[in-house]
């Protein structure tokens with residue numbers, strides 16, 4: 001649907017974006033993230049044909065933006081950061097005007113406009129003057145003008161910026177619905193928005209794409225390990241040794257009042273050798289709850305009988321079931337188990353807070 005090939009933009013010798021290269025398939029909703037000045041708006045303006053790239057090529061559904069700008073633009077709906085509205089017009093007259101501007105056939109205009117009014121919840125406001133609309137309704141109208149000519153590709157520049165929380169939820173829902181029929185590229189500063197509506201995320205920093213991934217694969221791409229935080233009722237040392245008895249456990253860190261300490265790989269192999277002994281001990285205890293034993297050492301204030309641990313697996317293995325069965329077998333109840341993963345915020349900061357690059361070919 002969209003091909004952005006090695007696109008660069010130079011503003012009076014200052015680099016806007018450098019070698020941006022990505023494509024979008026029909027039906028994708030892609031979130032475009034980046035800190036202020038990263039190059040999101042510049043990229044979007046080039047895709048929509050409002051700005052010419054200094055180098056590179058843009059194709060929309062196989063049409064080159066440089067060679068066939070009019071035809072290519074007809075396939076795109078664009079909502080800039082500030083919706084291009086005429087405050088003196090009414091909702092209806094503005095949409096009539098836009099439909100004409102976008103070459104919607106006159107015989108189709110009435111139905112098309114009534115459809116977008118319905119779709120964007122603008123019913124009953126057709127005669128209202130735009131100046132009097134709330135910011136949320138202006139944004140709805142901005143989306144309506146972007147889709148009135150039924151484009152295949154929607155480019156939305158920070159569509160929820162400046163809206164209140166209720167309006168944000170409504171506009172997100174609308175974008176989600178629009179995504180069923182259109183391919184969508186949306187820029188945002190709101191990271192949860194990506195998880196809420198996008199099936200792919202592009203992160204841009206200092207004019208370059210630094211990440212292109214599906215949200216569910218972000219952790220793996222960033223070299224994230226599979227970590228589980230665990231609260232177990234039982235004597236700390238025995239619990240740790242039991243954990244190291246699981247072949248797929250790579251490390252165990254204690255996270256209690258005495259600080260975070262990591263048990264090493266040697267502990268792992270020792271524990272694995274001792275595995276049989278622990279198994280025997282379990283059988284001997286025959287259901288006796290270890291947590292009730294006098295060996296239990298309290299944590300922070302001596303009143304708790306539980307231990308908090310961070311357990312990492314080898315090769316990204318999901319160890320949650322193994323942890324459950326091992327602790328159950330050993331008679332140490334798991335009070336809490338939670339998979340730890342990098343948030344989009346963590347990843348964004350990791351990728352965008354490096355030292356500024358010195359561009360060799362600048």
Ligand SMILES: Nc1ncnc2c1ncn2[C@@H]1O[C@H](COP(=O)(O)OP(=O)(O)OP(=O)(O)O)[C@@H](O)[C@H]1O
Pocket residue numbers: 011012014015016017034035036037038039040041042043
């Ligand atoms: N018309 C212009 N003339 C000169 N430099 C510009 C122009 N427009 C953008 N730039 C520069 O290009 C770079 C990218 O800007 P751009 O507006 O595309 O970033 P952005 O990611 O959209 O930022 P924001 O999130 O703040 O809107 C910045 O360094 C900016 O100063």
